[in-house]
Amino acid sequence: QTVVTQEPPFSVSPGGTVTLTCGLSSGSVSTSHYPSWYQQTPGQAPRTLIYNTNTRSSGVPDRFSGSILGNKAALTITGAQADDESDYYCVLYMGSGIWVFGGGTKLTVL
């Protein structure tokens, strides 16, 4: 069974840059997995940040960007702000109508 991997809890300083990644337990992530990224704060529904690897959802600040780095999808936050402190999830399309979420990364800004 394919597992989508994300980093354990991460921290970044205010104003700093952080890159979170989304990998596969077997194989490489490509644009054909249509990686997308979601932000979630406690008690709230997820919010779509990035879709189709690198397209920002409407209203998402340009400090959020997506890419493929090596064999993983990546979410980069440039100039982190306090309200970026959230859980971040990626999801990959595995084909045959199946999607798999990563386990999420809890990001602390301090």
Added chain:
Amino acid sequence: QVQLVESGGGVVQPGTSLRLSCAASGFTFSSNGMHWVRQAPGKGLEWVALIWYDGSNKYYADSVKGRFTISRDNSKNTLYLQMNSLRAEDTAVYYCARLSDWWIDCWGQGTLVTVSS
């Protein structure tokens, strides 16, 4: 604006059934595939099921296959999740979410299902 509103959650006993609904508004419901995604307390997101825009194809996570059924009524702009043989591990907030091409572009607020004796 696009709105997805889930309902039907509650507390049920193991082995019983429950049907969730998701009322959609603000877009042409019959043009989009729809997902159910769940989140157990303190855990991450888990994809549950997908139904195509016209209901012609349905896909399920292994964890729910054979027990859950996704369906839709495009005349009522409503998505459903019929959950049978519920287990304690099905306890979660269940979100409906809209599929746009190959990604989720908007989410409902979720409905809590608690399976407990």
